[in-house]
Each structure stands twice: as C-alpha cells, then as structure tokens.
Amino acid sequence: MRLIPRKKIGQYPEVLEDLLQPSVISRALVRAAKRLCQEVDTLKFSPPITHVYNPLRYAWAPHKLYLQKFGGTKKRVVFLGMNPGPFGMAQTGVPFGEILAVRNWLKIEAPVRRPSLEHPRRLVTGFACTRSEISGQRLWRLFAERFGHAGEFFASHIVMNYCPLAFLESTGRNRTPDKLAPAERTRLIAACDRHLQAVVTVLEPEWVIGIGDFAAKRAAQALPRSEVRVGRILHPSPASPSANRDWAGAAIRQLQALEVWD
Numbered sequence: 001m002r003l004i005p006r007k008k009i010g011q012y013p014e015v016l017e018d019l020l021q022p023s024v025i026s027r028a029l030v031r032a033a034k035r036l037c038q039e040v041d042t043l044k045f046s047p048p049i050t051h052v053y054n055p056l057r058y059a060w061a062p063h064k065l066y067l068q069k070f071g072g073t074k075k076r077v078v079f080l081g082m083n084p085g086p087f088g089m090a091q092t093g094v095p096f097g098e099i100l101a102v103r104n105w106l107k108i109e110a111p112v113r114r115p116s117l118e119h120p121r122r123l124v125t126g127f128a129c130t131r132s133e134i135s136g137q138r139l140w141r142l143f144a145e146r147f148g149h150a151g152e153f154f155a156s157h158i159v160m161n162y163c164p165l166a167f168l169e170s171t172g173r174n175r176t177p178d179k180l181a182p183a184e185r186t187r188l189i190a191a192c193d194r195h196l197q198a199v200v201t202v203l204e205p206e207w208v209i210g211i212g213d214f215a216a217k218r219a220a221q222a223l224p225r226s227e228v229r230v231g232r233i234l235h236p237s238p239a240s241p242s243a244n245r246d247w248a249g250a251a252i253r254q255l256q257a258l259e260v261w262d
Contacts, residue, residue: 025202026071030064032198033164039191040165045184049175051119051168055084058124059093061110062102066094069108070154075203077156077260079139080196080215082235083163083177086122088133095161096211098136099129105144121172138236139211142248146261160199162215163192178214193222200228207260211235231258 037056045052056063084090088097094108102108112126139159147153165188167175177188200208200223208228210216212235219230233251236243242250255261 025073026068028202029067029071029199032195032202033063033067035198036164036191036195039194040163040188043184043187043191045167046181048169049167049180050170051115051117051122053084053090053115053122053124053166053168054164055089055093055166056164058113058115059089059091059126061093062097062108062112063093065108065110066106070106070150070158071203073155075156075158075205077158077207077209078199078203078205079157079159079209079211080219081159081161081211082214083161084166085133085135086166086168086174087129087131088136089161090122090166091124091126091129095159096133096136096139098133098140099127100132101136101140101144103127105140105150107150119168119172122168134238135236138243138247142251145248146252158203160196162196162218163188176214189218192218196222197226200226207231207258209233209255209258209260212237231255231260 033056037054037060041054041057081095085096087099089095091097091112092099092102092108093112094102094106109127112124114124118124143153143157144150163177165177167177167180169175177185180188196219205228208219208223208230210219210230210232213232216230216232223230231254233254234240234243234247236247236251238244252261
C-alpha cells in the first residue's frame with residue numbers, strides 16, 4: 001500500500017530508489033534526514049532569534065544510529081514531536097532525547113560536535129550534559145514501562161520530530177516553530193512537510209500521533225490525502241499544568257480512546 005503519491009515526494013528521489021529495497025528501510029530514512037538537514041541549513045531567521053541549532057548536522061552520528069537501529073522495519077505508529085528541546089535532541093540527536101533514556105534504554109551513545117554558532121547559556125555538551133529534559137524523560141519512561149525492552153516498542157512504533165531545528169533568543173530562551181515570522185515559518189514548513197511525507201511513504205504507518213497540538217496539526221496538513229490516520233496526545237512538557245497531573249495516564253487514555261493501544 002502506497003500512502004503518499006510519488007509526486008508528493010518528488011524532491012526525494014533517493015527515497016523512491018530505496019523503497020525498491022524493503023530490507024533497507026532505515027537507509028531511506030537516513031537519506032531523507034540528510035536531505036532535510038541540507039534544506040533547513042539554507043534557511044535564514046530574524047530577531048528575536050539569534051541562534052539556530054541543527055542537530056542533524058552536529059549530532060548526526062547518534063541520529064543516524066537511531067534511524068539505523070530502530071528504523072529498519074515498517075511501523076504501525078509514528079509518534080511525532082515538534083522540534084528539539086535544549087536538553088534533549090539538541091544534545092543527543094535523538095527525538096525527545098533525554099540523556100539517561102537514550103543511553104540506558106535505547107543503548108545509543110555517539111560523538112556529538114558543537115553548533116557552528118553556540119549560545120553561551122545553551123552549550124551543547126552531548127552525552128556529558130547534566131541537565132534532564134523532562135518531556136523526554138516522561139515519554140520514554142511511558143514506553144519503557146509499557147513495553148519493557150526497547151525492541152518491543154520499536155517493533156511497531158517509532159518517535160520522530162517534525163522540525164529538526166531548535167531556535168534560541170538572545171536570552172537563551174527557546175522559541176517554538178509556531179512563533180516564527182510568517183514567511184520564515186512557511187519556508188520551514190515546506191521542507192518539514194516534505195520530510196514527513198517521505199517518512200510516511202517509507203514506514204507506511206497506520207497512525208501518526210502528534211505529541212501536542214502543533215505536531216498533530218502539521219501532520220493533518222501535510223498528509224491530507226494519505227490513508228494514514230492522525231491523532232494527538234497531550235505534550236509531556238512540564239510547562240503544561242495538565243501534563244504535570246499524571247501525564248502518562250492521560251496519554252494512555254487518549255491512545256486507548258483512539259484504539260491505537262489496547
């Protein structure tokens with residue numbers, strides 16, 4: 001079953017080539033990620049954004065390892081995040097990449113370089129980072145408690161991010177993609193939509209589950225003619241009062257209501 005017409009991913013000819021070799025699905029994901037990295041590297045952003053981190057560039061080694069290790073099979077569910085957090089994917093290259101979860105549960109650790117322009121209040125120290133991303137901690141803990149071994153989870157699920165870039169203001173404050181200037185957001189969304197379409201074409205999921213409103217809305221917009229179903233769960237960010245009241249229980253109930261999980 002082809003979920004996205006081939007013309008929808010015309011700028012990803014490598015993905016179509018790799019689809020002819022179903023034993024190398026992860027290779028298609030790697031090549032799509034490389035293309036996304038190149039596309040977003042050409043984008044320019046204006047104040048209040050002063051620093052842009054692209055972990056697909058400086059943390060490529062662990063990101064590629066994540067795709068190779070866990071992206072080798074078709075998936076029933078793609079969980080879709082918004083963009084890297086400063087103490088998650090911005091450090092490890094893995095979506096929602098809280099350090100201990102990536103190292104201990106996913107069993108991934110690889111060299112991470114530094115962004116070309118680094119904010120003094122948001123240094124990238126890779127797997128030596130001592131800060132913990134609560135969102136990633138909550139997300140991967142839920143999966144670990146439900147599935148036990150990482151291989152059980154990734155047999156039919158995977159976690160991806162819609163946007164690969166992290167945006168910082170002069171103070172070091174994180175700025176989310178939905179707060180970008182309209183013209184800048186339009187160009188970014190075009191590249192991220194193409195990548196999401198390529199991912200769905202490769203993995204052929206039944207569901208794309210947006211982690212939070214932004215990701216769910218972008219998935220619905222990017223995949224309007226696809227046979228994939230789009231759902232949403234509460235974002236695990238501690239900035240959300242609802243997420244601080246049994247986020248895992250709320251997410252499970254939402255997934256059960258959608259009949260994504262039993």
